[in-house]
Amino acid sequence: MKIILNFIVPHETNRPAAAGHAPGCRPRTYTPEPGAIGRSRRCRLGIGLFFGLVLAASCGDDGAGADSGNGRPTLDRTPVLESVADRVVLPAIRAAEQAFANMEQAAVSARDGGDRAGLQAAWRQASLSFQALEMMQFGPLGDLGGPSAGAPRGGRGLRDEIYSWPVVPVSLCAIDQIIANDADRFEAPDFFETQLANVYGLDGIEYLAFVDTTDNACPETADINADGTWDGLEDSEIGDRRARLAAAQASFLKARVDELAEAWEQNFRDDFVSAGDGSSVFPSGQAAFDDVYAAMNQLDLLVKDDKLGIPLGIHAECLEATCPDRVESRYAGASREFIRANVEAFRRLFLGGQPEDPSRHGFDIYLRDIGRENLANDLVQDMDAMVEAAQDVDPPLPGALSSDAETLRTLHTAISDVTTTLKSQFVSVLALRVPQEGAADND
């Protein structure tokens, strides 16, 4: 330090130096001028006053980091993360694991001559279970690439492997081409790993399980129609191949869900709840909050915009009066149930569990702990209204687009109320960072 000081400040050459010491470098034996004692005392007094203030501040009974009065320490993100992991995500994954196993079983049964209705029912259950996970696209479900690429930490890209709608919607023609051309290959273990995501997934199985015609979805100019390959197939052969492809896809999807479960249970769960405390994935609980917040944005992008706004003609992607062809789950007609599953799962994610669960510790509790009761109450109230509005939608989409558009618009507005607060005050109060925000500096 002395060396540095020597270069910053020139020594007072007119000050008498103690023998053997540098001018300005006061040795222990140096006798200070009388005024220097006063200055030194004032300096110590000032420093003491500052630390006294800090100490007094730290002893306050309303201190953040201290007990908030309800037995829970404030500013501790771990209870929220534990609650989200153990009461929301893991139960949803386990439910999906079971549902996807049932779907595989039903698909194999249908392939072997069983009832197609069984596969349809199993598909509904599996899809509903996955719709809950749609609101939880952080960790292994999320995209690859990490925060700088706008992806969550620990992402493995599993979501798009299981269900890629609407970004990469399934290509029905591509599926029919596989039916026609690859019947001897599509049951190979690595078949789907070499295919684009638009030929498999929950929407792929939906088509195979619910399509009620033996026609294909390709234009006349497509190879399978132009060269007569499709016409050369018996109706029963088409049915058999579709059942076989559905079974193969169901096995592939079950393996992906198993991979998701394994990733969460073996490592990611612990990394998530120990964020900032030994986690190899999350440098802080705040970073884990960031990723959960990014996942929460699916309510805005996926549910409000893609599932409701576009089909309703509210959003600019639909310039017609309505766009029923943009409704999710067109073959099974499950869009309404999917939206309900989405908004309920979102509320669970925010609350850190079921609303009636007394042990949950969600973001609402965290907000109250840091003195943001109004924000917590507003959000919970808006979420309840959103869930209620989703229950009011009847009949299923796309019929409701014309017959019950007002209810759908009410739901759209209810979701807007939640996302507006989420994107403005919620993100401000918690100083959350949106994806890609790291790809730049502040000032």
Add this chain to the structure above:
Amino acid sequence: MIDRVLRGASRPVDSSSLGAFRFLLGAVMAGGLCRYVLQGWIEVVFVEPTFFFKYPGFEWVSVPGPLGLYGLFGAALLGALGVALGTFHRISLAVFLAAFTYIQLMDVTNYLNHYYLVILFGGLMMFMPLDRRHSLRTWHDPSAERRTLPVWMLYVLRFQVAVVYLHAAFAKAGPDWLWFGQPMNIWMAARSEMFLLGPILALPQVPWLMSWAGFLYDLTIVGWLSVRKTRPWAYGAVVVFHAFTFVLFEIGMFPFIMTVATTLFFEPDWPSRLKRGIVEVGRRWSDGTRLAGMLSSARWTGVGPRSARVDASARPASTASAFVSSSGWSFAGSGSSHGSRLHPVAAVALLVWCAFQALYPLRSHLHGGDVLWHERGMRWSWKVMVREKNASITYRVEDRTTGREWQVSPRRYLDWRQANEMAGQPDLIRQLAFHVANDFRERGVPEVAVRVDAWASLNGRPPHRLIDPEVDLLSLSEAAVRAGTWIEPAPTGAPKAVRTRRLAGLP
């Protein structure tokens, strides 16, 4: 009187600190550019987005393809290295300035105060032969060395640093920052898990103390740095303050730039003394003298600044005059340094520059209201890290022919980062409205009105309308834009921070 001032401005001063500043600033910028490339930010910030916000008057600036981008960054890097090394100084600086400024102009959402500062430094350095000391040029050609330069060069750079700090202090002088400790309260809560510091940052009064510390630091640091006795402690405070900001905030190169820039307040010959000191330490170390003895040795410290300054200025009466008379760089007139004076035109230019730098950041006061809300006069004003603002934006596009209305999310055109940056800035919200309208025209809806539902939260307040939802952003007159009537008034309530309010004595 004027003659005395002009002559005083040309008074020779040791060029050592100016040469060191050139080297350090060039090195920092070269490092910053390397960091930008290595982080992959060129792709994220410039390659992947499909829309870029333009600065008024610079709409012609377009974003080149990946090859052009890497070329641009490469040119800026080469320029910065040239500046640091002091080789082909004028060309290097011009290349750096051109490329770096172009990069900054490509998208408003990338605006950073400290990069604006670098551009200003670069502009000033174009008129200063800072490569005449501590450079490759003088290493190759010792006769090119100029041991003194006119003192105005040092003073104008110091002034530029002072402008940054003082305006940063003025920007903090409001109730949110000083009374309610916001947004520091929010930021510190988000950093409560930091190693060692976290528990302290989580204390409820610390944000308030930090707000005041930051304000007082910005307000007074130039003064402390200017006084010889307080300078060591002031520079220590500079290092600590900027280390803090580096650790606490993703503030990029700002701490490094300011830590370098504040060395301008040292004695002008500090690098020479540092060099001599190191040589002396090395010599004594190799002689086997104990380090402790050396550090306290009067003989070692005898190569002190005053003697150094005498050394520096005694020799160069001739070198300075040589510079003044031969260099086309300087504003100084001809003649010996002691007899020379700053050219009146140059003096006027400097005065205009300084007046502009001092006054332009204050223009937000002409608009009234809260600049953190309406953001008019926010850029180029050193309002550094003074607000936490997030907004939800939904455009409403009306087909004027049919009355049909659609909602449009900015995310349709922007990536996450851009959408987040633009959401709180009304001028950018308006700019994107024109792009939305163009998109609709291309899709067969020629006559549209674009309105916006913009809800913003400032420093943690509840969402408040930022823009009048009835205003068609496309049909605003220039007068209306300038008047800002389309921007809703700022929320009047206090930002909620219970613990800070209690410390401030509020209920």
